[in-house]
Amino acid sequence: EDVPPIITTNKNYLISIYREKIHLVAVTQMEVQPLFVIEFMHRVMDTFAEYFDDCTESAIKDNIIVVYQLLEEMLDNGFPLATELNILTELIKPPTIINKAVSMVTGKEGVSSVLPGSQLSNVPWRRQGVKYANNEAYFDCIEDVDAIIDANGTVVSAEIHGNINCNVHLSGMPDLSMSFINPRLLDDVSFHPCVRLKRWENEKILSFVPPDGSFVLMSYHISTQNQVAIPVYVRAMINFKDGMGKVDITVGPKQTLGKTVDNVVITVPMPKEVTGCSMTTSVGSYTFDPVSKQLRWDIGKIQPLKVPTMRGSCTLPAGSQCKDAHPTIHVDFKIMQLAVSGLKVNRLDMFNENYKPFKGVKYITKAGNFQVRT
Numbered sequence: 001e002d003v004p005p006i007i008t009t010n011k012n013y014l015i016s017i018y019r020e021k022i023h024l025v026a027v028t029q030m031e032v033q034p035l036f037v038i039e040f041m042h043r044v045m046d047t048f049a050e051y052f053d054d055c056t057e058s059a060i061k062d063n064i065i066v067v068y069q070l071l072e073e074m075l076d077n078g079f080p081l082a083t084e085l086n087i088l089t090e091l092i093k094p095p096t097i098i099n100k101a102v103s104m105v106t107g108k109e110g111v112s113s114v115l116p117g118s119q120l121s122n123v124p125w126r127r128q129g130v131k132y133a134n135n136e137a138y139f140d141c142i143e144d145v146d147a148i149i150d151a152n153g154t155v156v157s158a159e160i161h162g163n164i165n166c167n168v169h170l171s172g173m174p175d176l177s178m179s180f181i182n183p184r185l186l187d188d189v190s191f192h193p194c195v196r197l198k199r200w201e202n203e204k205i206l207s208f209v210p211p212d213g214s215f216v217l218m219s220y221h222i223s224t225q226n227q228v229a230i231p232v233y234v235r236a237m238i239n240f241k242d243g244m245g246k247v248d249i250t251v252g253p254k255q256t257l258g259k260t261v262d263n264v265v266i267t268v269p270m271p272k273e274v275t276g277c278s279m280t281t282s283v284g285s286y287t288f289d290p291v292s293k294q295l296r297w298d299i300g301k302i303q304p305l306k307v308p309t310m311r312g313s314c315t316l317p318a319g320s321q322c323k324d325a326h327p328t329i330h331v332d333f334k335i336m337q338l339a340v341s342g343l344k345v346n347r348l349d350m351f352n353e354n355y356k357p358f359k360g361v362k363y364i365t366k367a368g369n370f371q372v373r374t
Contacts, residue, residue: 144368245314279312
């Protein structure tokens with residue numbers, strides 16, 4: 001985790017990413033744009049996750065032949081070639097039980113000898129001849145809130161990282177357009193290659209021919225603090241004195257527009273001198289790990305009329321002094337049907353096809369790196 005993303009040697013440049021407890025390393029002999037290589041490696045990991053359902057070390061070892069086949073198609077003589085999932089699934093069959101059985105019986109490797117027609121089209125991200133009995137398009141607007149709040153409750157820094165994740169199953173070659181009620185919020189954005197950039201720049205409308213299946217349509221970043229609403233508050237008093245520590249933490253909703261705050265977890269990394277904790281909680285339950293020295297409070301859902309509190313004491317060896325007497329509290333939460341930035345989809349229209357699809361938009365706000373200092 002502490003390895004720098006770019007390492008320079010006498011002959012090579014090593015560019016790496018770290019995901020799912022796996023280091024992925026690319027080696028180049030000449031200077032290239034690092035973000036270009038990093039983005040390609042993330043695309044490789046995303047492809048592995050789609051093929052194997054879980055991009056872990058064991059999944060890669062179990063499907064090492066498919067891994068080599070994918071890398072041969074995605075990278076040609078050191079240059080990215082086929083990186084769209086729809087093209088890759090036509091070239092290389094996913095390692096399902098049926099495909100593995102067919103490969104063992106026939107002796108074939110499961111690689112298509114026919115080039116997918118979409119690879120040479122103007123929309124290489126969408127395969128041709130798609131047909132569905134039920135046509136549907138779902139869009140999830142997911143926002144992660146990163147914040148640092150000091151002991152007085154003042155926001156030191158706050159920003160939002162958002163994605164619009166899509167799951168599209170539409171027949172034919174649909175052309176979609178999505179408009180927002182307040183598109184001015186979006187000034188730092190990145191798009192899937194299917195988005196027509198000119199129309200966004202001129203009209204602030206997302207116009208695109210969607211890939212088939214799941215993909216990330218757009219990512220955005222909001223760092224202006226007056227646009228970042230903090231959805232929860234945490235009041236904490238943690239003191240260590242005379243061989244004992246006192247803990248008093250209160251959590252509650254704030255600026256949630258009436259939405260319920262769920263999956264709330266408070267994690268307090270205690271000083272290494274702490275040997276035990278005895279707490280009383282009004283909501284949820286707590287655990288203390290004597291090895292990692294982490295006090296974890298699982299609150300779950302915050303009820304509007306019952307404010308969660310946790311009070312108690314910590315034990316320390318006699319005569320010991322705590323060096324980290326003011327630990328930083330980490331907060332996790334999830335709020336359904338709320339985009340804390342205020343972003344809202346106005347309408348979604350489909351052209352080039354005659355049927356009426358089922359459309360749905362969902363908003364989710366989650367805690368990213370949300371810290372409260374004590």
